[in-house]
Amino acid sequence: MKRVWGALICLCVGVPAFAHAQEGQAILGKPTVRGSLDKEIIRGVIRKHRNEARYCYERQLAKDPDLSGKISVKFVISKDGRVASAVVASSTMANAAVGSCVAKKVKRWKFPEPKGGGIVVVTYPFVFKASKHVKRESKAKVLKSAKTVPGRPVVKGSLDKEIVRRVVRNHLNEVKYCYERQLVKDPDLSGKVSVEFVISIGGRVASAVVADTTLKNDAVESCVIGKVKRWSFPKPRDGAVVVTYPFTFSASKTAATKGKPGAQQDAALGTLSADESASAMSGLGGLGLSGTGRTNAQVDGSTVAPRVVPGKPRVKGSLDKEIIRRVVRQHRREVRYCYEKQLVKNPDLSGKISVNFMIGSTGAVKSAVVKGSTMASDEVGSCVAKKVRRWKFPEPKGGGVVVVTYPFVFSTK
Numbered sequence: 001m002k003r004v005w006g007a008l009i010c011l012c013v014g015v016p017a018f019a020h021a022q023e024g025q026a027i028l029g030k031p032t033v034r035g036s037l038d039k040e041i042i043r044g045v046i047r048k049h050r051n052e053a054r055y056c057y058e059r060q061l062a063k064d065p066d067l068s069g070k071i072s073v074k075f076v077i078s079k080d081g082r083v084a085s086a087v088v089a090s091s092t093m094a095n096a097a098v099g100s101c102v103a104k105k106v107k108r109w110k111f112p113e114p115k116g117g118g119i120v121v122v123t124y125p126f127v128f129k130a131s132k133h134v135k136r137e138s139k140a141k142v143l144k145s146a147k148t149v150p151g152r153p154v155v156k157g158s159l160d161k162e163i164v165r166r167v168v169r170n171h172l173n174e175v176k177y178c179y180e181r182q183l184v185k186d187p188d189l190s191g192k193v194s195v196e197f198v199i200s201i202g203g204r205v206a207s208a209v210v211a212d213t214t215l216k217n218d219a220v221e222s223c224v225i226g227k228v229k230r231w232s233f234p235k236p237r238d239g240a241v242v243v244t245y246p247f248t249f250s251a252s253k254t255a256a257t258k259g260k261p262g263a264q265q266d267a268a269l270g271t272l273s274a275d276e277s278a279s280a281m282s283g284l285g286g287l288g289l290s291g292t293g294r295t296n297a298q299v300d301g302s303t304v305a306p307r308v309v310p311g312k313p314r315v316k317g318s319l320d321k322e323i324i325r326r327v328v329r330q331h332r333r334e335v336r337y338c339y340e341k342q343l344v345k346n347p348d349l350s351g352k353i354s355v356n357f358m359i360g361s362t363g364a365v366k367s368a369v370v371k372g373s374t375m376a377s378d379e380v381g382s383c384v385a386k387k388v389r390r391w392k393f394p395e396p397k398g399g400g401v402v403v404v405t406y407p408f409v410f411s412t413k
Helices: 039-048 050-061 096-106 159-171 172-183 218-228 265-270 276-286 323-332 333-344 380-390
Strands: 024-028 032-034 069-077 082-089 118-130 142-151 154-156 191-199 205-213 241-253 297-299 302-304 305-310 315-316 352-359 365-373 404-411
Touching: 039 118, 050 096, 050 191, 050 265, 069 096, 082 096, 082 365, 159 172, 159 241, 172 218, 172 241, 191 218, 205 218, 276 297, 305 323, 305 333, 323 333, 323 404, 333 380, 333 404, 352 380, 365 380, 380 404
Parallel strands: none
Antiparallel strands: 024 118, 032 118, 069 082, 069 118, 142 241, 154 241, 191 205, 191 241, 297 302, 305 404, 315 404, 352 365, 352 404
């Protein structure tokens, strides 16, 4: 038996807005591993899925702010790397739903194949506890429905106002996240923030400032400004465009939702008003990327279903090719986003892009460039290369670097 002792790691990394209304901590304990799979690989996979375990906890934390405890999950990794079974080995938490949810998530995880075949048995403890400020909130305050409503923008320049609105709606959950993160600390927080930003001739946001505010919360305002600065719009026809965009933030108690399955949970995790939800889902057509699942892009009234197919990589170095492929697959939505962003401008856009990147001894990507492209859009390749530079891989065995050439094929159905 081989016992792997890992330092406690507090998983305080942020989660998407819809899962962040209740802040909880999921602490990885000391795992027990029996089998031939390297401990660092197991830890790497667990860390990549850490927010899934935290999500299971926060779903129930919204209903019971005092919920806490320890859950140990025992799972078996089969010879092909898949999880053959996962059960709750022990629990001190007074909520079976959390353990069931975590075990269900674990069953979907994929690990590298164990050396020499055989199976690997892992017992992994998770300690769940609420952040201090969440514990102090009463249930009545915690169960809030957060609304983020974009108003009517003032646009000075050659970019159509409706296009600007669609891009903003596409990023609405980012703005909403900024508000909900502070709402758990101040359940009565509400107000209006107007952001003035400049869209450069390249379509990027050159600058963004708070033009006016009744919210009076620096954390929300700074967060929103930071998000806006990262947005990208279609290129204006004639010079820069100046936009002033108001956002109204409010929260209401969810007593009216009692009795409806899942209603309290959804309310605690934040919802749009009915008008804005419908508008946001139907109005995103002009710029694609609506929602969080598989999406279609609407171009001139026609529906286009984008596809990104990772090809077979060429690898020079000590990192296993299958491990590299799994990391790339986890980031496939980022690559697809780069494609969809340009697809709305050219619905017939398709082709193949090969990205050459170098993984350093720490697993971080040191460089990434487009090695070859058949696509009539430099922006897609530049965007993909930029995304790849932020990825993280396991550390190569024996140190050194690993050079990878990875092809991506882009097409529409």
